[in-house]
Every structure is written in structure tokens, then in C-alpha cells.
Amino acid sequence: MHVDGVGKSFGGTQVLQSISLSVSAGEFVSLLGPSGCGKTTLLRIVAGFERPDSGRVRVDGRDLTNMPAERRNMGMVFQAYSLFPNLTAAENIRFGLRLRKLPKSRQHAIVADLLSLIGLEAHADRYPHQLSGGQQQRIALARALAIQPSLLLLDEPLSALDAKVRVQLREEIRRIQRETGVTTLFVTHDQEEALSVSDRVAVMQGGRLVQFDSPASIYQCPADAFVAGFIGTSTRFEGAVADPEAGWVDILGVRMPAAKARGLPAQRAVSVFVRPEAVELQPADSEIGLEGHVLEHTFLGAITRVQVAVHEAVTLLADVQGALAERFPVGTRVRVSWAPEAPHVLDA
Structure with missing residues (x-):
């Protein structure tokens, strides 16, 4: 699937600015970004529900830009389950097959295979109101897959579910996608969902595609300050390059290591992002790092997230393993530091 230079405006407001991306056959790609x-x-x-003002959409070498949605052979799963309330689970899955006038024996075989794939064979004769939210969404997914779509489109299909069911179902969707090999485009504003199930993630901001890469690359090498702040958890500092050769930045009047500052112009204004897992806490009498005091502890199971005030306007987050957090109770004066490779250094 190829999107080439797609632009779109509504009422004079441009909502897409020349978007281009390619999705390989069998790939699971997420469109991730804040609301709007x-x-x-x-x-x-891509689905054909809207027409672009510019650019085109191609699938399997065919230009679909002006083709109506019903002729695109795409499966769609919405946030709302959109099941037919008067049809059973099996009949909902069979719906698209009936429209295509497949032989009844073939319809029954496909429905049986899909019910087995989603683990709901025993629920074939139940109506939507007799199913849980997660079960309904599985049926909606099976219905979309029944027509053997060239592209599976998922529009925030998990947002109406509770947290535990969301995690279970996103893993189910990924398993089913791998087993069927269907090329998938998944829309979500939840970065954990996108990073956990995708082959690649397209991060969007203000109608632009700002980074399109693997989850690991986006997390470890954000393209700009927006991506660094949006993906994962970070503490952001404003500073300036202090030593371009050695890789030092000036943060709050203290020189701190930042290998990614090497080669940048001296005194260049930069934003420095530090992940909480990269931060090290040390006693206040240490001579290394930024000074601060502990504000709060948040227990997160295997780790404790410690909030440290290093400036009246900056609270740094540090993830501390196990009982180590007890060494730094609330109110304790500390120093914080990190390895030179840890911070992301981006234009301010």
C-alpha cells in the first residue's frame, strides 16, 4: 500500500499536509499521534470514505484514489463494534460473504475457520447483546477478515474496552494478523498499543508525518523534540552545547554529558531529553550531577519512580530498582546523573 503526497482540508483548515508512506505486504503499521x-x-x-484534495492511494499497483469504498476490498474495524444486532455472531461474520454470493458451503467453512481463529466457536449462535465488549470486537475483526481483504484497517478498535481487556485483545489482534498475513493499518492515540504490536509506527503531528520507523528506533532515536516528548516518558531540559568535541551540554548552569551533542555548534540552544530508566541517583555529597531534592515516590512494582526537583520549574523522573528507593526518602537532598549516551539532544 502506498500513500503519495496526500493532502486534505476541511473548511479552510488543512488536516493533512502531503503525507507519503509505504506499507509492505503483511506488515502491521500504526498511525500514532495526539487527537486532531x-x-x-x-x-x-485509504478506506475510501474521504477523498483527498491532493495525492493518491495505491494498493497492489492499482490507483484507488477515486474508487468508491465498496470496491476497494478492504476490511474495516471501528471503535464502535458496529455489529448487526439482529444477526448472530456467525451471521455477522458471514455478512460480507453473502453479499459476494459465495457458495453456502464455502461461507460455512470460512465462518467456522474464523470462529476457531478468534476462539469463539461456542458463541456462534449468540447475538451481540449476549457477548462482552471484547467478544464483540473479535467478531467485528472476524467479519472484516472474512472477505480476505487486501488491507485491514483498524480505527481505534480497543478504546472502548477496559484496560485489562485492551491488553489481551491487542495481543490477540497481533496474533491473528500474523497468522493471516493480512497487511494492516492501525490507528491509535495510545503509544503503548502502537509500540507493542507494530512492525513500524508512523508518528503524526499537526497533519504531518514526523517519523516513520520501527518502535525501537522511534523510542531510541526520536526525530525531533515532539517525538521525544510524545513517545515514552522523559524529563526535558533546555540547555546549550558547552563542548562539541567532548559532548557536554550546559543544563541549569551545570555541565552534563550528552554524547549526541558531539559535532553540534558551540552554544547552540538544544532540548535535552532523559528517560527515567537512564537516571542515576546519588547522595548529595557526590560531586557529580545536578543537585535536587526528592519530592515523591510512586510504586510501580519492579521499580519505584522517584520525582526529584532539580529546579523550581523542572521535576526530573528517575526509575529506581527495588529497595534502593528507600535510600532516598521524600525530602532527601540528592544528585542526579546519567551516562553520556543516555540523553537525546535535539533542536530547541
Whole structure:
């Protein structure tokens, strides 16, 4: 699937700005970004529910830009389950097959295979109101897969579910996608969902595609300050390059190591992002790092997240393993530091 230079405006407001991306056969790609960034509009253009003002959409070498949605052979799963309330689970799955006038024996075989794939064979004769939210969404997924779509489109299909069911179902969706090999485009504003199930993630902001890469690359090498702040958890400092050769930045009047500052112009204004897992806490009498005091502890199971005030306007987050957090109770004066490779250094 190829999106080439797609632009779209509504009422004079441009919501997509020349978006281009390619999705390989069998790939699972997520469109990720905050509300209003254009990800759902892009999905609707791919589906054929909206027409772009510019650019085109191609699938398997065919230009689908002006083709109506019903002729695109795409499966769609919405946030709302959109099941037919008067049809059973099996009949909902069979719906698209009936429209295509497949032989009844073939319809029954496909429905049986899909019910087995989603683990709901025993629920074939139940109506939507007799199913849980997660079960309904599985049926909606099976219905979309029944027509053997060239592209599976998922528009925030998990947002109406509770947290535990969301995690279970996103893993189920990924398993099913791998087993069927269907090329998938998944819209979500939840970065954990996108990073956990995707082969690649397209991060969008203000109608632009700002980074398109693997989850690991986006987390470890953000393209700009927006991506660094949006993906994962970080503490952001404003500073300046102090030593371009050695890789030092000036943060709050203290020189701190930042290998990614090497080669940048001296005194260049930069934003420095530090992940909490990269931060080290040390006693206040240490001569290394930024000074601060502990504000709060948040127990997160295997780790404790410690909030440290290093400036009246900056609270740094540090993830501390196990009982080590007890060495730094609330109110304790500390120093914070990190390895030179840890911070992301980006234009301010």
C-alpha cells in the first residue's frame, strides 16, 4: 500500500499536509499521534470514505484514489463494534460473504475457520447483546477478515474496552494478523498499543508525518523534540552545547554529558531529553550531577519512580530498582546523573 503526497482540508483548515508512506505486504503499521493530528482522516482516505484534495492511494499497483469504498476490498474495524444486532455472531461474520454470493458451503467453512481463529466457536449462535465488549470486537475483526481483504484497517478498535481487556485483545489482534498475513493499518492515540504490536509506527503531528520507523528506533532515536516528548516518558531540559568535541551540554548552569551533542555548534540552544530508566541517583555529597531534592515516590512494582526537583520549574523522573528507593526518602537532598549516551539532544 502506498500513500503519495496526500493532502486534505476541511473548511479552510488543512488536516493533512502531503503525507507519503509505504506499507509492505503483511506488515502491521500504526498511525500514532495526539487527537486532531490527522491519523483518522488518513485512514478514512485509504478506506475510501474521504477523498483527498491532493495525492493518491495505491494498493497492489492499482490507483484507488477515486474508487468508491465498496470496491476497494478492504476490511474495516471501528471503535464502535458496529455489529448487526439482529444477526448472530456467525451471521455477522458471514455478512460480507453473502453479499459476494459465495457458495453456502464455502461461507460455512470460512465462518467456522474464523470462529476457531478468534476462539469463539461456542458463541456462534449468540447475538451481540449476549457477548462482552471484547467478544464483540473479535467478531467485528472476524467479519472484516472474512472477505480476505487486501488491507485491514483498524480505527481505534480497543478504546472502548477496559484496560485489562485492551491488553489481551491487542495481543490477540497481533496474533491473528500474523497468522493471516493480512497487511494492516492501525490507528491509535495510545503509544503503548502502537509500540507493542507494530512492525513500524508512523508518528503524526499537526497533519504531518514526523517519523516513520520501527518502535525501537522511534523510542531510541526520536526525530525531533515532539517525538521525544510524545513517545515514552522523559524529563526535558533546555540547555546549550558547552563542548562539541567532548559532548557536554550546559543544563541549569551545570555541565552534563550528552554524547549526541558531539559535532553540534558551540552554544547552540538544544532540548535535552532523559528517560527515567537512564537516571542515576546519588547522595548529595557526590560531586557529580545536578543537585535536587526528592519530592515523591510512586510504586510501580519492579521499580519505584522517584520525582526529584532539580529546579523550581523542572521535576526530573528517575526509575529506581527495588529497595534502593528507600535510600532516598521524600525530602532527601540528592544528585542526579546519567551516562553520556543516555540523553537525546535535539533542536530547541
